Amino acid sequence: xxxxxxxxxxxxxxxxxxxxxxxxxxxxxxxxxxxxxxxxxxxxxxxxxxxxxxxxxxxxxxxxxxxxxxxxxxxxxxxxxxxxxxxxxxxxxxxxxxxxxxxxxxxxxxxxxxxxxxxxxxxxxxxxxxxxxxxxxxxxxxxxxxxxxxxxxxxxxxxxxxxxxxxxxxxxxxxxxxxxxxxxxxxxxxxxxxxxxxxxxxxxxxxxxxxxxxxxxxxxxxxxxxxxxxxxxxxxxxxxxx
Amino acid sequence: xxxxxxxxxxxxxxxxxxxxxxxxxxxxxxxxxxxxxxxxxxxxxxxxxxxxxxxxxxxxx
Numbered sequence: 329x330x331x332x333x334x335x336x337x338x339x340x341x342x343x344x345x346x347x348x349x350x351x352x353x354x355x356x357x358x359x360x361x362x363x364x365x366x367x368x369x370x371x372x373x374x375x376x377x378x379x380x381x382x383x384x385x386x387x388x389x390x391x392x393x394x395x396x397x398x399x400x401x402x403x404x405x406x407x408x409x410x411x412x413x414x415x416x417x418x419x420x421x422x423x424x425x426x427x428x429x430x431x432x433x434x435x436x437x438x439x440x441x442x443x444x445x446x447x448x449x450x451x452x453x454x455x456x457x458x459x460x461x462x463x464x465x466x467x468x469x470x471x472x473x474x475x476x477x478x479x480x481x482x483x484x485x486x487x488x489x490x491x492x493x494x495x496x497x498x499x500x501x502x503x504x505x506x507x508x509x510x511x512x513x514x515x516x517x518x519x520x521x522x523x524x525x526x527x528x529x530x531x532x533x534x535x536x537x538x539x540x541x542x543x544x545x546x547x548x549x550x551x552x553x554x555x556x557x558x559x560x561x562x563x564x565x566x567x568x569x570x
Numbered sequence: 571x572x573x574x575x576x577x578x579x580x581x582x583x584x585x586x587x588x589x590x591x592x593x594x595x596x597x598x599x600x601x602x603x604x605x606x607x608x609x610x611x612x613x614x615x616x617x618x619x620x621x622x623x624x625x626x627x628x629x630x631x
Contacts (some may be wrong), residue, residue, distance in 0.1 A: 330583055334590050349622075356625040390617040402601050402622025409597035416590050444627070453627035456620075460631075467629040468603060538624075545625045 333419035334412055336560040337553075341411020342404055343550030348545045349400025356541035357396065359455060359534050364392075366530060367457030407549050414439055414553065421486070428561035436554020442482040444546040446514060447474040450521050453542040455534065460526045467524060474521055481513050602628045 390398075416436055425431040452472050459467070485506055492502045528535060602623060606613035616623070616630075622631050 331586060335585065352621070352625045357621070360621060360624060390614075390620070394618065395620045398618050399621040399625070402619040403626065406595050406601050406622070407625060409594040409601075412590050412594045416587060448627050451627075451629070453624065455629070456624060456631070458631075459629070464605070464629055464631060471629050542625050542627050546627060549626075 330419040333415040336557055337411035337415020338408050340556035341407040341553050342562055343556050344549050345404035345407020346400055347552050351548050352399055352403060352545040359538040359541060361529035362534055363457050363530055364454035379512035385475055411553050428565060429558045432558030432561050433554055436557060438482060438517060440550030442478045442551055443475055446478040450474050450518055451524055452539050455538040458528050458530060477517050485510050517561055
């Protein structure tokens with residue numbers, strides 16, 4: 329069960345990651361390219377020479393082509409890694425599930441909300457040219473805290489829901505109660521986390537396009553993973569039944 | 571049913587579980603967070619996965 333679940337998670341994550349990478353190349357690269365062009369313009373203007381446009385390349389550069397080629401590679405690697413972890417945890421939470429397709433969809437969607445959606449709403453992704461290099465460590469730390477806190481709350485709510493079911497609480501009041509608790513605790517975490525105070529000086533429409541593309545990339549990665557993972561379980565179940 | 575019962579009785583595979591967690595965490599770190607510490611200060615991985623990091627929402631720059 330554990331080996332099968334991890335294997336299916338890895339395969340599903342790889343496929344979903346490649347799909348997300350294709351979307352990112354087609355849709356995400358458009359605002360990304362614009363943002364890089366703006367960044368280079370403002371650098372050139374600030375330093376008064378064309379050469380200064382590449383000043384952050386003094387230390388080390390990877391060509392734009394290589395960065396674009398590695399975009400689907402990165403999303404596929406991240407997809408496979410998340411898929412492997414998802415498969416591992418799923419082997420425990422869905423041990424007694426009778427409908428693994430539904431369980432995988434529900435668990436995959438919940439994982440997306442906890443790992444990507446909530447942290448992404450609190451700390452939205454930014455295009456190149458935004459972000460103070462001196463705050464990158466603090467921003468990374470708080471990003472980690474947002475993911476960790478969000479996952480911890482999801483596990484807590486899941487445990488509370490199981491406990492209520494164990495006590496014989498009917499489905500409708502139990503789900504309403506857990507849902508209301510989720511709104512409260514996630515709302516509290518959202519306002520407890522410190523804001524990202526870095527100035528954002530790119531045009532609003534460019535920022536919106538970039539964030540939408542980023543949210544879309546992550547949604548395709550996680551929801552694609554959930555669907556592919558559920559389908560692999562469903563297919564395995566059908567084969568066992570035959 | 572017998573197969574399901576046998577599967578649930580199997581003891582957890584600690585080796586496999588540890589390997590999965592370590593390999594997955596290392597991948598997430600290398601793709602998403604590494605800022606050049608492992609490559610002698612040059613941000614090789616940061617630059618290589620530049621576009622992927624931005625679009626996956628990791629903090630950058």
